[in-house]
Amino acid sequence: GENVEQHPSTLSVQEGDSAVIKCTYSDSASNYFPWYKQELGKGPQLIIDIRSNVGEKKDQRIAVTLNKTAKHFSLHITETQPEDSAVYFCAASKEDRDDKIIFGKGTRLHILP
Amino acid sequence: GAGVSQTPSNKVTEKGKYVELRCDPISGHTALYWYRQSLGQGPEFLIYFQGTGAADDSGLPNDRFFAVRPEGSVSTLKIQRTERGDSAVYLCASSLILSGGADGELFFGEGSRLTVL
Secondary structure (H helix, E strand, O other): OOOOEEEEEEEEEEOOEEEEEEEEEEEOOOOEEEEEEOOOOOOOOOEEEEEOOOOEEEEEEEEEEEEEOOOOEEEEEEOOOOOHHHEEEEEOOOOOOOOEEEEEOOOEEEOOO | OOOOOEEEOEEEOOOOOOOEEEEEEEOOOEEEEEEOOOOOOOOEEEEEEEEEEEEOOOOOOOOOEEOOOOOOOOOOEOOOOOOOOHHHEEEEEEEEHHHHHHHOOOEEOOEEEEOOO
């Protein structure tokens, strides 16, 4: 089955700087890659996703990139703000086969004042 | 309600006891998922339903775990003979359709924290 690895487990960046979180996946048939943000005491919430027919997607300060050949995908947050502090999870699934979504272990992002 | 509702929010039980955790999905969402999240870990897939039927229960760790969704809406996760290792946050999510389709965004509840003493 699919296995998603995520790095780093913890990341601290100065407010205003950029943060990058990287993930790899094992199943070359996976074609849907969402990113979820989890705040303390809450359930994860989708912030952006990308499908395998594109290499990059951007939404304001957040961007995701996908390298299908290397089976890598990354989340980029620019101009970080205090409210970006949270745990971020990458995930993967095979969209067209009604497949379950498999999550990475998460990255705890700290935005330093 | 507006979102996914899970009850109880906290449950403390003794080893060997039986536990039920309830999930009330967003109205109209046909797909429902259960995940388990241990401290410092990502959500671990347990089972998902499309309507009333379990489409994939491959994540259930053993036969002490069982889930139902008899009317295609509310779901109950049942854990028999609880063990200390079952302690975790159990997350429920719903979506309009399965997986990552165009409307496949997962909407999570806040979870049920289970502590087995």
